[in-house]
Structure formats: structure tokens, C-alpha cells
Amino acid sequence: MSTSLHDRLRRLRRGADGAEAETPAAGGDLERLERALVGSTGDGLSLKERLQRLAEVAGRGRGPRRERIPGPPSGVPVEELLEGRRVENERGEFFLVEADASLESFHGDAPLSRFRVTSPETVAVLSGEPALGGFDLREAAFLDTETTGLAGGAGTAAFLVGLGFVDGDRFRVRQYFMRDYPEEPALLRGLAEDLRRFSRLVTFNGRAFDVPLLESRYRLSRERFPLGSALHFDLLHPARRLWKLRLESCRLQSLEAALLGLRRRGDVPGDEIPQIWFDYLRRRDGRALVRVLEHNRLDVVSLAALSALACRWVEDGWAEDPRDVYSLARVLERADLHERSREQYRRVAAEGDHPLRVRSLLRLAARAKRDGDHDAAVGLWEQAAAGGDWWALRELAVHHEHRARDVEAALDVVQRALAQLEDRGSPTSHRVIADFRRRRDRLMARCHRHSTN
Amino acid sequence: MGQQLVLRREQTEEGLVSVLRALEGAKGPGSEPVLTALRRFPAQDGEFAEFPEGLHPRLREVLAARGISRLYSHQRAAYDLARAGRHAVVVTPTASGKTLCYNLPVLDTILGDPDARALYLFPTKALAQDQLAELHAVVEALGADIGTFTYDGDTPGDARKAIRARAHVVVTNPDMLHKGILPHHTKWVKLFENLRYVVVDELHSHRGVYGSHVANVLRRLQRLCRFYGSDPRFLCCSATIGNPKELADTLTGKPMALVDRSGAPRGERYFAIYNPPVVNRQLGIRRSALNCARDVAVSFLSKGLQTIVFAPSRLTTEVLVTYLKEALETRPGAEGVVRGYRGGYLPLKRREIERGLREGSVLGVVSTNALELGIDIGGLDAAVLLGYPGSVASTWQQAGRAGRRSSTSVAVLVASSTPLNQFIARHPDYFFDAPVEQGRINPDNLHILVSHVKCAAFELPFAADETFGGENVQEVLAYLEEERLVHRAGERWHWTSESYPADAVSLRSVSSDNFVVQDVTRDPRIIAEVDFESAPAMLHEKAVYILEGRTYFVERYDHAERRAHVREAEVDYYTEAVTCTKVRILERFDGEDEGRSRRSRGEVHVTSQVVGFKKIKFHTSENVGSGELQMPENEMHTTAYWLTVPREVLAGLPFGGEERRDGVVALSHTLGQLAALFLMCDRHDLGVALGDNGQGEAWVEKGFGRRRETSATSHGGSGGAGPPPQLDRGAGFIPAPREEPNVFIYDNYPGGIGLSEPLYRLHSRLLAESRALIGACPCRDGCPSCVGPAGEAGTRGKEVALALLDAILAR
Secondary structure, three states, X not given: OOOOHHHHHHHHHOHHXXXXXXXXXXXXXXXXXXHHHOOOOOOOOOHHHHHHHHHHHHHOOOOOOOOOOOOOOOOOOHHHHOOEEEEEEXXXXXXXXXXXXXXXXXXXXXXXXXHHHOOOOHHHHHHOOHHHOOOOHHHOEEEEEEEOOOOOOOOOOEEEEEEEEEEOOEXXXXXXXXXXXXXXXXXXXXXXXXXXXXXXXXXXXXXXXXXXXXXXXXXXXXXXXXXXXXXXXXXXXXXXXXXOOOOOOOOHHHHXXXXXXXXXXXXXXXXXXXXXXXXXXXXXXXXXXXXXXXXXXXXXXXXXXXXXXXXXXXXHOOOOOHHHHHHHHHHHHHOOOHHXXXXXXXXXXXXXXXXXXHHHHHHXXXXXXXXXXXXXXXXXXXXXXXXXXXXXXXXXXXXXXXHOOOHHHHHHHHHHHHHHHHHHOOOOHHHHHHHHHHHHHHHHHHHHHHHHO | OOOOOOOOHHHHHHHHHHHHHHHHHOEOOOOOEOEEEEEEEOOEOOOEEOOOOOOOHHHHHHHHHOOOOOEEHHHHHHHHHHHOOOEEEEEOOOOOOHHHHHHHHHHHHHHHOOOOEEEEEOOOHHHHHHHHHHHHHHHHHHOOOOXXXXXXXXXXXXXXXXXXXXXOEEEEOHHHHHHHHHHHHHHHHHHHHXXXXXXXXXXXXOOHHHHHHHHHHHHHHHHHHHHHOOOOEEEEEEOOOOOHHHHHHHHHOOOEEEEOOOOOOEOOEEEEEEOOOEEEOOOOEEOOHHHHHHHHHHHHHOOOOOEXXXXXXXXXXXXXXXXXXXXXXXXXXXXXXXXXXXXXXXXHHHHHHHHHHHHOOOOEXXXXXXXXXXXXXXXXXXXXXXXXXXXXXXXHHHHOOXXXXXXXXXXXXXXXXXXXHHHHHHOHHHHHHOOOOOOOOOOOOHHHHHHHHHHHHHHOOEEOOOEEOOEEOHHHHHHHHHOOOEEXXXXXXXXOOXXXXXXXXXXXXXXXXXXXXXXXOOOOEEEEEEOOOOHHHHHOOOOEEEEOOEEXXXXXXXXXXXXXXXXXXXXXXXXXXXXXXXXXXXXXXXXXXXXXXEEEEEEEEEEEEEEEEEEEEOOOOOEEEEEEOOOOOEEEEEEEEEEEOOHXXXXXXXXXXXXXXXXXXHHHHHHHHHHHXXXXXXXXXXXXXEEEOOOOXXXXXXXXXXXXXXXXXXXXXXXXXXXXXXXXXXXXXXXXXXXXXXXXXXXOOOOOOOOHHHHHHHHHHHHHHHHHHHHHOOOOOOOOOOOOOHHHHOOOHHHHHHHHHHHHHOO
């Protein structure tokens, strides 16, 4: 379109009369009429009014409109509220807040001294990734970001990055904060410089969120991304594997409450954080931000404390609740630590009538079978089958029919299974019953053949 | 199935000629010929060009192995332009080898520089799939490591990362580019840094609101390319359109070079217009166009001529498939020689039908305009168009589906009984001489522009002196800052909202939320999909759902689960839904008396609802029953302009109540036409509805609604499948004459797109031009070019509309 927005605006502001004068007189010359109309949208309202009206229409049905921005800024600058300092580098300036704690202190009821005793080989066990062998938490950077949203995409920025690490007998947290967008390149540069001495990174859901987000920010600022080659331990999935059977939620804050006994006072809910920063951009009032920085600091320390706890948990088999014990056994099994895994499964299997008992027996049996210890497997299946587990019965039937080649024993198991299943008549059992019936018919035919031969 | 049915060339020729002879000689009861026009377009020799000197030798070999030893002149021209760094738009007829126009320079470039990347945009996923198959074949033959992938809503999550890293050619659609690629551009660094070509195929489909959005998506794309240091060339392809260069210029913001001379040879072509004979002189009733189309199609098919039939709606498509299957699939082994094709068929089924057409195992296909776009089905012998498709461009596009490079082909347009069709049947010259429609877009429409400025700000901060598509958008940004969506810091505007703006901006008004049709006759299985908007009309309970000639009875419609259960049933009728549209005024922004009428504009709430259905008997089209329905409403908040005809003006007209009402209906038709013309928007961007001012709302039987393929009633005017459905007029649908009618022209787009403001300002001009247009129209009782279908506007509609306008305009 040849007419610029500015021209359209000017024409609009000239009012209806001006617009009339520009359009040719009506004479059926539609071509000219059309041309006169191109780009002219609006009828005397200012661009602003038109835009506002647009927003009103578009926003209707989407809840109440936000209140207008309040008057001149009257807040307290963040520099006055936080123990921090301006840091300058080639890309400009950002704000750095530092805090530290003795490794002799506690986070919630968790001693930070646990860092001293974790084994560097445990992270590989927890994550199930052999590449993370020799991952010493004392040499790792614990990272957590506060962002302008959870949507992802190029428009989401990390305005605060918290970095925790063990430094001698202290646990330090450095928080890289941008007081406005122009500070982002300096923040990213400063963070990169500090990250250079770490080759190991620990996050909570960082694989899916924090790291790709930072990577995107580094690209946009045309800075080199410092985490491209770091070994990355994302605690989220190991934590879920360890605790999700017992805990309803495996969010970081649920974990810290349940496992570290940490109670946050006056914590700011995570979903309010982006808006607090946006408000800060406009009002320059740092008061609400203080809570955001505290929130982030606690997240970083909790991440570190939970990582240490998870390591110790695995190393010393801390699990007590059968659900945790079973989970731990699974984690150990995944890491091919079969002896230790068996030990934990046996703990659950010894639990009388716990729902996980049969599952543990089955896992033990599967292991025994894979190890070629069929007698042990049969014993375990028998135990599980005693409780009526059809999978165990099926395994037994398969064993007797195909390995032991004992048709009668197999038939006996199948009959047992059918008696139980047909009795139960549960909806899922249809296919299972059909399977057992086919098996029975086959076995009976074989029996018959045997006897006629 | 799978028989080879395609005939030898001489037989084809002979068959076509004999069918044409028969048609030419056919007469109605009053001995008038049924063909009102038969045009012959002579064969054209091909114009060829050698392969370009610098073409990569592998590419030359592979093409030669595929039987291409030289290029058509337009392919060579496009290649030369592209390699010379020009932006180009190619406009040539269907099946003239357009894809090579862009595949050739793109593949040649990538062979020479493995880092080079290209982005292909197709308007639909189906087209993208189709193109990818062809591209794959060439790449495979090349044996080069060239990654070609589609990237759209169907791409599985785990494949996306690999595609981002490996794709040389990313095949996608504008919607995915808008929502899935641009906002995540930092994951596509390789693509953006090395983007050499952007291919926009089916350019002509990027019109109206959709095209205006796409133009802004391309602005955002180019903005990101600048950030990453690339400057891609645009290569566009289009079917016939009145203003290809202008449209491509505006869409891409780049000066395009036009290639519009096709070098592809074309066989001799005939185009016939068939007007069903009058069977009842008194009532002027013609034979059903549907039945005529069936007969014409059967005459081609029974001679073994590959034929495509275009039907105006999904329903008529299925009815015709049923008829043709009955007529042709009589011999054992003939099952499947006639197929249906429309949106809603599952992709695999469509691919199978397309392949069948190319290979000749499918003899006849009945399709909606879904096959009008460039899906490769090869050239067929005959095309039968049931009813005028609504535009000159579509007509040629559909007719172009019949046409082989070297042999004769025929297209027959069977006129339906609507005035627009009858007008064309009676004035064939008007049609043959009419210029092809132009594609209009307005990327600077404030509402659309603002939406995309938001998306662009999310993708990359705006600089304080930055323009967008040549527009100075600083004021827009200042406004967005007040809305707290952006924040100015230093010399940049940054996005400061948690939201992901692209999610709130839909390029098309259509919801992507499809309904699935589940056949529960035996083991439940999904047999089709139906788009959200059409679902209530097609899948309401007790509806007969037809799929490829099989009839199913709809047992359950589950709106929440987006699913319908159907059971196979042998029935001798089909159903047509009755849709009602209601406009309610929410707020009047402006309003004032102008002469002897009132103009207003404001926000309205438009609801359309399926309120009933009719049972129509196959073959006889008898209405054999009906039912009432309570289906969920489709709702839309939008903006509207409306004209109020004051009570005293209406009362002063020397006509009866019915006639006055017809006059208002007639006037609304003209206003709708002119409004679209003045605003240069697609006709479907506007909805027109009648209401009553006293109530502030009213029911009307239909507007010029959004294109809804399914509901025969929602555009019975253009359908032409048998007699148009006779709805109960009066009661509840149209305001009684003592009231004060409103003619609403609303933005057929949620939230409105700003069309009502200029209309409001245009009010008096709109009325004056309507008066001039109707007054100057040579027809007697109204025609499509003035007050519209006589069936809708009554017999004196034109006369009353004129009187009404005179009364309004009198000073």
C-alpha cells in the first residue's frame, strides 16, 4: 500500500470533511472510489482511540481489563533494598547479588554438609546416564532462572539467573539480575564468564526449559552460549523416579517441603513473578522484587540440597516407605546395580500384603530369569501367584510348558489361573482369559497326543 | 479394482466428440437447445528452452532420466530470474509444470552450496504433502544429501528437532510459520542464516483477510532474516488471477518479475455451458441441475473417459457419488471406478484416490473445490461443473482439470437454477469475456497490522526507528506500551507479557478443532473428519451422513468430545440442515441520521445455529420429512456497520408488506456486493444479515455467510442441487413489515477486522452507488449483478429496492 500509516493518521485527524474532499465525487467510478478508500480506515477517531476500541472489542469476554498504569513512579529502587552491586563488562552493566552459607548450616532440616560425603559416581546412577560418571556435586553449578513467562519462544527472557556452587566450606549463590532489557547482554556475558570454570551443571527441568531458554537469549544477544558442552544433570526426572509413588507432586517446592522440611514464609507464587518484574520495569519499585530474588535464592539452595539428598538416598538406601523402597530398587536396577536393587526389592517383598509386594516379586523373578536362575524365578512366581497374580501364573505356565516341558504342571497352572480369573470376571480379564483358554486347549491337545502315543 | 481403464488416444478423441455431438443436438421439451454456448480453444504448441548452461549436471541427468530433456519456456524464465537474484511470480495454467519453476533453482542452488536453505509455503497441509512426495522422488534420484521435510501441526514432537537441524527444504504452511516457526526462530538458526529461497505456491489463495495476515507473516519472516543476515528470494506460483504481480508485490513487499507466458503445450479444449431444459413452462421450473450433471458425467464415463465432477457442497458431492456409482459400478469388478473427494476424507484415502486418478484405476471422481487447488491428479478428459463455482478464476481452474498436453478435453458447466447461474447461461459472452478476479489484500489493515506487530515484538525487539512492511509502527508500539504489552527501554521496544501472541492470532477464522466421525456398525473405527464449523450441520443427530456413496445414520453427536457416532443404514433420502443466523447489537459506537436513513456501527454478537433439518429423497428431491434440532450455537463477537430503514420511510412505499420485505432483502444483497467491492476484501470476509431495529435482534434464514461447504441451506443460492430448499419465510425469520429493518454488514471474523468503520463512513456513497447500480442494470426482475437471486428477493425485489433507495436518498 502506498499510503503510510502516518498519512492515514493525518488524513483521519483532518476529520470527516477532509476525507470527503479527497474522495472523488460519486459518479459510478468505482475504480477511483476504491482507490480513495484503500488504507483509510477510521472515521475521525484518533489512531489511539481506534486502537483502544480495538482492544476493547478484542478483550471482551476475556475478563476484566487491566487497570491503567498508576501515576509517576514512587517506589524504592532495588539497589537500596538488596545487598548487591553493579557489574560492568564490555556489553554494559547488570546487577549482581551474592549470598553464602556455611556448609555446616541447614537448609530446612537438611544439613548442607551432605555435600562433603556424596560420591561422584552417584549422579550417573540417579540419571541413568553413564556419561554423567565422575560428576562431583562440589564442582557443579546449580542453576535456576526466573523468566518473563513459561510460554517459551523468542519473546521469553530470563531476567534473573541464580547460580549456586560449593566454594570451600561455603555454599555461594550469585544472582544475575537485569534491571531492564538493555542490561541483558551484560548479564549474559557476566554469567558466561562465571560459568567458564564449571563443566558440570545441575538444574530442575533445565533440559526442557532453562537451558534452551538461555541458549535462545544468547543467540538473540549474539553472545556465545557457555553451556553447550557442559555435562548436565537435570534433577527433575530422577526425583520423579525416586519419589513420585509416594509424593503427590514432584515440583521443586513440594519436594523441598516433603524432603527438606523447608517452610517458606511469605514466598511469592511462581506464576506472579513475571508480572512483578514487568511492574518493576514501569514503576521502578523494587519492594516486590526482593521476594522474587529470595524465591530464586531458595530455589537454587533447594536444588543443591535436594541433589545432595538424592545422592545420599541412593548411596545409603535411605528409603523407608515401601513405595520409596520400590522406587529406589527401580532406580538401582536401571543403573544395572542389580545386587543392591535386589536388596531393596526384597525389602518390599517382605512387606506382607503391600500392593507393591507382587510387583517386586515379579521384578525379582524377571531378573532371576534373565540371569538364568530359573528355579529362583519359579519360586518367586509361585509366591506372586499365590496372591492370584495372573502375570505370574502366565509366566509359570510358559515356564512349565516351554522350558521345563512339563505339560501337566503347565496345565495345572492354567487351570488355577482360569479358576481364579473366571471367578473374578474383571473387565480387563477378557483378553487374559482368552489367552489362558487358548493355552489350555493347546496343552490339552498335547496331553491327549501324549496319551494316545 | 485396479483395472486399467484409460483408453487409447483415438478412442478418447472419438468418445469426446460423440458426447459433444449428442449434447449439441439435445433439445428441451420446447425444442430449445440445452447447450447455450460451446467454445473451442485450439491446441497450443509448446515453447521449449534448453537446460541452462550452469545447471548442475546431476540435476540434468536426473531430469533426463525422468523424461525431461528440455524445459518449457516459462520454467527456464523462472530459473533464470531466480538465479539472477530476482523475485519472481509465475502464472501459468493447471498442469503446466509449475513446481519445476521453483524446484529447479532451489535444488540447483543446494547442490552447489549444501548450506543453502529454502522454505516452501503451501496453503494447506495436503498440498504440502503432495509436493513433498514429488520433491522426495527427485532428491532420491539425485542421491544427494538434501533433507526435505514437512513441518506442520502433524509433525511429531520428537522429529521436530531433527528436522530443524537437517532440513534443506522445509515444507510448511503460513499458519505453522506464524505459530510454530517464527516465534521459535532461535531454534532455526541454520534455516534463517542460510535462507535463499521462499516459495509461495497457490499465491491466488492468499487473498482477503487470510492474505493480509500472510503478508504480515512474511514481513515478520523477512525481519528475522535481516537479523540473521539472509535475504531470501521469493518465488511465487499462482493459478490464473487478474493481478498476479500486484498481489505478489503486496504479499511479499518485494518487486516481482512476472512470468505469465506458458510454454506448456495444450491440447484442444472445449468449454460448453449447459442449461437444464425448462420442464414446467408455467412455473419456469427447469430440470434439476444435479440430475443433468449426472447424465452428462455418465455419458462421458460410460465411454471410458476420465471425468471429474465438481460439486458445490460436500452434500451434493456425496449425492452425486451415489448416483454415479449406481450407474457405473454395475458390473462385478467395477467397484471403486467412481470415487468421491472432499475435505474430511482421511489423508490416506485421499492419497489413494489421487494415485488412482493418475494411474487410471479411478475413472471418475466427484469433488468439492478441494481438488481445484494444485494437487497432482494428472490431466483428465472431461470436467463437469455442477453450478457456477462463484468466480471466473475458479471456473477456469476447475475446467482446467480436464486437459491433456496433446489430446482433446472438454469442460461442461451445468447451470443451476439460481439467477447467477441463469445469468451466465443466458449471457455466455459475458462470462467468456469477463476478466478474471483480482486478488485483494490489505496488509496495513490496522487490526491485522497491530496483531502482527505484537507477534513481531515477541520475536525480536523493535528498534526505535524500525519500520514494519514500510510502515512506521512507532505509534502502534506506543499504544501497545500503554496496554503494557511492550516496554520501551533505551532504543528498543521489548515484549513484556507472559502471553505468546501468535496463539491469539489466527490467520484463518476456521477452528482447527476437527470432529471425527466414528462408524459403530461393527468395531468402532474413524471413517472421516469434519471441520468444527460444519459439524453441527453435517453430524447432527438423525442426519444422514454420506461417505463415498454409503449412507450412515448419525446416532450421537458429542460436541464436547468432538465426535459423532454413525451407523451404516440403507436409506433412500439424505438430510439438509437448516441454519439460522442471529445478530444482536452489543454496543453502538456511533450512529447518526443521514438523509432519510440511519447509519450505525458497533459491536455485535453473531450466532448461527442449526435449528432443523429436512429429509430429501434421492433422485426425486422430494421433501419427505423434517425435524427440529437444538444444536450448539456457533458464536462470534465482531464489529458491524448497519443501515436502519426508518419505519415511516418503509411505510410510505406503495407496496405490500411482503414486497417491502423483499425489497430490503434485495437491497441487502446489493449492499453486500458493493461493500466487498469498495473494501476490496474477499466476499466471505463480510457477513450480511437482516434484523429488526425495534428488537435489536432478529432471526434471518441466512446471510451471505462464510463459505460452508456442507450446509446446503446456508448457501442454497449458489448450490443448485435440485430446487433450492424452500424454507418457511415469515414466521420468526424476517421482520414483519411494521417494524424497522436493519441491514447488518459485519466482519465475518471474530473480534472484527476493521471493515465496519470504513463502511460506516461510506454509508451515503454505498446507498448512492447501490441506486446507480440497480438503476443501470438492464435486467427486469433482478439478477446476480444487481439485487441477487430472484428466489431470495421475491419477484418485485428489484423494483421495491429502487423505490426504497429513492425514498432514502430523497433530500
